[in-house]
Amino acid sequence: MILQSILDGTTRLSKFQFVIALRLLHNVPMGSSKLSELLILGQGSDPKSERGVSCAGELPAASDPDLIARAIAAKAALGSRAMILGHHYQRDEVIQFADITGDSFKLAQAAADNTSAEFIFFCGVHFMAESADILTSSSQKVILPDLAAGCSMADMATAKQVNDCWGSLEKLGVAAKTIPITYMNSSAAIKSFTGKNGGAVCTSSNAARAMTWAFDKGEKILFLPDQHLGRNTAVLSLGLTLEDCVIWNPWKLNGGLSELEIHKAKVILWRGHCSVHGRFSVENVESMRAKLPGVKILVHPECPHEVVELADVVGSTEMIIKTIANSPIGSKWAIGTELNLVQRLAQDYPDREIHFLDKTVCYCSTMNRIDLPHLVWAMESLVAGHLVNQISVDAEVAKYAKVALERMLALP
């Protein structure tokens, strides 16, 4: 009863009483040191605590003044045995050590083209490291410095959900004329499903080519997992209408669609989105235009359709970079993509006026998990002879995922 009143917030406790209560709540014996790891919010700190998932050995402190020197030394010690790939959304502290920077398409190509590096440090998120593992030889090892660097969009389509969806389309007699296209931002299992069922992977740079290729082979597309990229490409690049696209909700029977809707649809969009790009709104665009007359709005196609429709320029991460590089000096831009990249563009092009489209700061929290301490830890571990955080895709899954990835790399 007392514990209940504490939980309800009706009883106030001293710090000592609070710790005793926690012990009672968690059945921890009074002499045990187990609770010493628990810190009261805002009180004290634990230098040994880990900010991602557990790391074997010591993770360097972010405040270590020698961190950059340690990264330089570890990279030099590994030499040509290792290659570091860095996605454009990575932190500056990490990107400065990348041998190749790029969007997911460019980095997939870089991984596929490299046959000499024994180890590939992938500074990006989990699905990208999986693709690198699939595209490299079995003797090459891919390392993700923090295993907690996932992607909320990729998690919105599980293999079971997608197989259930396909089963429903088969029952309705629709699957045979449907080509799955999956965005690079998906798990290896979804890419494997796609390869097995005649489809291809795409990225934001080549989504229009992938969808055109799919319509040459079939009558419908099942587009996974980003509804916005699928819809924006179908409507703005392929000239389809919004009515040609329906949304498959994996939490509802038959995706929440009627048989007629499924039969009529040209594009079945999976109900997934990017938690970063999905935040940009019409209100952001309108208030930026009101505040900065003459500003051009430049957004990524993962943004909602109504935002993309209002934008001056829409393009993949690589295209966003090229657009700014080729823009006139003095031009004003508000960019709707991940904040690390927008800040880097603002630093690299101080003679253009570059703004983040949203009012509130929003990094991709999972991309940001890869920080310099984790990169240093992963490299130093390897120098010491310990391979850590290897990303290794199951051979059967990899076989068909590779088919889907190679179809993308071969797109006309």
Ligand code: SF4
């Ligand atoms: S920016 Fe969006 S799509 Fe990219 S990793 Fe982050 S959550 Fe995933």
